[in-house]
Amino acid sequence: MERLPGNAERNRVHAGVILSLILLPGCMPDEAAQGRMLRHLDRAFENATSDGNAAVAARLLAAKGYAWDDRALLLDALARAELSSNPSVLADAEYRYGQYLGKHGQFEESLGHTARVIDLLGAQGERLQQAVVMTYGGRCYGARAGRLDESLAYARRAYEAGDELDDAKLRALRAMEAEPYMYKGDWDAVVRVAEQGLPKAWEIREWNAVLCSSVWLSMAYLKLGKPDDAKRILDRAFKEVPFRGIGAAGMATSVHGVALTKIVLAQLHLAVGDTAQALSAAEMALEFAEQYRLGLEQGATHRIFGEVYQAMGNRAEADAAFRRSLEVLSEIQSRPELAQTLLAYGRFRRGDNALVDRGLIERALALFEEMNATGWIEEAGASLAAG
Numbered sequence: 001m002e003r004l005p006g007n008a009e010r011n012r013v014h015a016g017v018i019l020s021l022i023l024l025p026g027c028m029p030d031e032a033a034q035g036r037m038l039r040h041l042d043r044a045f046e047n048a049t050s051d052g053n054a055a056v057a058a059r060l061l062a063a064k065g066y067a068w069d070d071r072a073l074l075l076d077a078l079a080r081a082e083l084s085s086n087p088s089v090l091a092d093a094e095y096r097y098g099q100y101l102g103k104h105g106q107f108e109e110s111l112g113h114t115a116r117v118i119d120l121l122g123a124q125g126e127r128l129q130q131a132v133v134m135t136y137g138g139r140c141y142g143a144r145a146g147r148l149d150e151s152l153a154y155a156r157r158a159y160e161a162g163d164e165l166d167d168a169k170l171r172a173l174r175a176m177e178a179e180p181y182m183y184k185g186d187w188d189a190v191v192r193v194a195e196q197g198l199p200k201a202w203e204i205r206e207w208n209a210v211l212c213s214s215v216w217l218s219m220a221y222l223k224l225g226k227p228d229d230a231k232r233i234l235d236r237a238f239k240e241v242p243f244r245g246i247g248a249a250g251m252a253t254s255v256h257g258v259a260l261t262k263i264v265l266a267q268l269h270l271a272v273g274d275t276a277q278a279l280s281a282a283e284m285a286l287e288f289a290e291q292y293r294l295g296l297e298q299g300a301t302h303r304i305f306g307e308v309y310q311a312m313g314n315r316a317e318a319d320a321a322f323r324r325s326l327e328v329l330s331e332i333q334s335r336p337e338l339a340q341t342l343l344a345y346g347r348f349r350r351g352d353n354a355l356v357d358r359g360l361i362e363r364a365l366a367l368f369e370e371m372n373a374t375g376w377i378e379e380a381g382a383s384l385a386a387g
Helices: 008-021 031-050 054-067 071-084 087-103 107-123 127-145 148-165 168-184 187-204 207-223 227-240 255-271 275-291 295-312 315-330 335-349 354-371 374-386
Strands: none
Touching (some): 008 054, 031 054, 054 071, 054 087, 071 087, 087 127, 127 168, 127 335, 148 168, 168 187, 168 207, 168 374, 207 227, 227 255, 255 275, 295 315, 315 335, 335 354, 335 374
């Protein structure tokens, strides 16, 4: 590319190459590669601006903003995309911004942007990409926001598209339907959909689906009192999934998936009574979640710390950890995770102050009822009855 003469056609091809490369896992495995990519992005943006190619400029800004986790760049890209009157460019900018919001726990807001992307892609007849966004955006952010029925509706639409389009990727992504079932507390459904979908995900190496679904499946097995099955699923993931890269764009899997594996590993150690290993895994999870500013994962990890310290008999540290989990989760838009911490903290405090302790569990129950999280409703109800 660098040996070609500088003109509008060369600039267009250069921008297309960069926009394709930045989507590939492992494209920026180290700081040197990140620096090269940044220089290419900036040069391509300058060229697109000079050539008057507003659509390409918007795409480049959106790609840079997402890769470097820069909200200002993403909003600039979105504004430029709106002015371009190009629905494909607008869908790309909306999707990138929605992903950014989702990464930082703003799931309700992200869901609105994702719904617009789905409508734009549908109007353009882009059914495959639309279905992918339904599961990675609609299903994911709907589940984490606590809109569980909406999340499952998106998952079903993507499921149907996979059959109609005869697409292997969409079939692999069916395993991701485990997430809304996990937040519903329907552990048998989590096992069913994950065990059915994971073989295809493993077959085509759809690593995000493999990793996240393995995590949710392991969580379900722990809830069902089957730690050996949970360990079996996690052992394969740790052994065969390519964890690589030092940044989000350099990883073969999402940062969320990597953080979740560390969280469920802590849960597994705790379930079998190895509190020292549970504490170590939780420390790794928190360090990673803080590095990438993952609000949901930080909140979940502090809750795990609370449960580990509780098992160790360290009530002061446990109380502080549960409080920190509530603080973090109160700042983002994830009702399921907030409700789980309220329930765990209420159980921990039982006997300290009957009115306050019961109030925490009642708040959790109210949230579970709003979400129609049937399994968690039963669990919170049982805790109240036992109180």
